[in-house]
Amino acid sequence: MTTIRRFSFGVDRLSGLYLAGLLIVVFGIWIPHLFLTTSTLHTIADEEPVTMMLGLGVLIPLIGGNFDLSVGAVANLSGILAVVMQNNHHWSVGESIALALVSSIFIGMVNGFLIVKWHVNSFIVTLGMSTLLAALLDIVTANSQPLIPSSHLWNNLATFQVGGFEAYVFYAFICAFIVWWVLDHTPFGRYLYAIGANKEASKLAGVRVDRWVWMSMVMSATISGVAGVLYCSASGPALTFGPSLLLPAFAACFLGATQLRPGRFNVWGSVLAVYVLAIGVSGLQLVTGQQWINEMFNGVALIGAVSFAVWRQESAKKVRRRAIDGENSYDEELAEGERHLLIDGGGGPKGDLRPPTEEVGAGPSDKGHYE
Numbered sequence: 001m002t003t004i005r006r007f008s009f010g011v012d013r014l015s016g017l018y019l020a021g022l023l024i025v026v027f028g029i030w031i032p033h034l035f036l037t038t039s040t041l042h043t044i045a046d047e048e049p050v051t052m053m054l055g056l057g058v059l060i061p062l063i064g065g066n067f068d069l070s071v072g073a074v075a076n077l078s079g080i081l082a083v084v085m086q087n088n089h090h091w092s093v094g095e096s097i098a099l100a101l102v103s104s105i106f107i108g109m110v111n112g113f114l115i116v117k118w119h120v121n122s123f124i125v126t127l128g129m130s131t132l133l134a135a136l137l138d139i140v141t142a143n144s145q146p147l148i149p150s151s152h153l154w155n156n157l158a159t160f161q162v163g164g165f166e167a168y169v170f171y172a173f174i175c176a177f178i179v180w181w182v183l184d185h186t187p188f189g190r191y192l193y194a195i196g197a198n199k200e201a202s203k204l205a206g207v208r209v210d211r212w213v214w215m216s217m218v219m220s221a222t223i224s225g226v227a228g229v230l231y232c233s234a235s236g237p238a239l240t241f242g243p244s245l246l247l248p249a250f251a252a253c254f255l256g257a258t259q260l261r262p263g264r265f266n267v268w269g270s271v272l273a274v275y276v277l278a279i280g281v282s283g284l285q286l287v288t289g290q291q292w293i294n295e296m297f298n299g300v301a302l303i304g305a306v307s308f309a310v311w312r313q314e315s316a317k318k319v320r321r322r323a324i325d326g327e328n329s330y331d332e333e334l335a336e337g338e339r340h341l342l343i344d345g346g347g348g349p350k351g352d353l354r355p356p357t358e359e360v361g362a363g364p365s366d367k368g369h370y371e
Contacts, residue, residue, distance in 0.1 A: 016273060016276045017272070020272075020276045027279075027283035027287070030287065031283075031287060042165065044278045045165050045169050046165065046169060048274050048275060048278050049171065049230065050227045050228075050245060051248045051249060051274055051278075052172045052175075052252070052271060053223055053226065054071050054223075054224060054245050054246070055248075055252040055253055055256075055270045055274060056175060056223050057219075057227070058250055058252075058253050059179070059256075059267065060192070061213075062253055062265050063183065063192050063196050064196045064212065064213050065199060066115065066217070067126060068122065068217065069130055069246065070126040070129040070221070070224075071220060071224040071249060072130065072224075072242035072243045072244070073129070073133035073134055074108075074133065074225055075227045075231065075242045075245070076133070076134075076238075076239070076240070076241060077133050077137050077242075078226075078229055079231055079232030079237065080141060080237055080239070081099060083148075083149055083237040084141060084146055085099055086151060087146060087149055093149075093151050097229055100225055101225050101226065101229070103225070104221045104228075105221060105222050107133070108218035108221025109214075111125055111129055111221065112213065112215070112217035115214070116213055130243070137239065146237040147237075148236050148237065154233055155233065158171070158231075166234065168230045168234055171230060173271075175223065175226070176268070179223070180268065183267060188212060191208075192212050195209050195213065196265075247302065248274075250302060251299075251301045251305065252274045252277065253265060254302060254306050254309065256269030256272060256273040257269060257270075257309055258305055258309060259273060277297065277298060277301055280301075281293055281294050281297045
């Protein structure tokens, strides 16, 4: 039997690429003098690395079934802490960054401890932690705007040019590659996906759930800390940049779960989602000149992505349910047929043990009956 394979454009997996292409065409026709320029390309590329890294920070706990709402606050505190240590205490760039990253790791460990050992819901833990870190940020800065450090190394850490793009664009993609490799090619990633799919079954299978969940929270905080340091190096210290990047990070993760590997949180789907959203926001801002487009577009994308994911999950459940019902119906029909076969003796009259093709003769000389 010859199987006919239908050609597929991969809309279910690559809709983000098609949407990005559509947006480029629309804005390229609408405002070509503004949108189809090298400066727009560099703006889109250079503004998203921190969002991408925070999205990776959100992604890792999400795979294991946990939320981390503190990624923005961790990024904000780590970046400002590195700046304050250079300005107020005359630490070197390396020492300041090291302290910022150690602080981020410690915050991740505390989050993991509360989730794993005290069994507090991750949503509550990280929401409370983000509020606590906001207060700590005010203490560190004395509620005043820090100055930009004078160090040439610090100011060029993220912004030196590589092929016309700022360096932290490449830092973000290197980080994405490392996270992808860890999640797809190490036991940590396999265990984390298993925990997210079914935590209790993973425990019964011998997976050390607490260890991997705790590690996911530490990795999330560490990546967020790196993102915060890079943001403050590239854009200068700001007291509120972290929380403003939380929604785009979540929007990228949930939209990314509909791309490349639909129904599953994945690194490259999230990266694709970051730049699809960036293209849409950049084009609409050039058309309207309004800054609120960013929040509106990301909010709509988050709601739409989650709604689509829920709809897809429910559709898959209905398909599986229909398949199971069909198998059960077939099994019942088969059992009923076997029951009749046994009762009817192979298809003849009820109680007759003769084969159905033979007839009963009138006397002992007939060959069609059993002796």
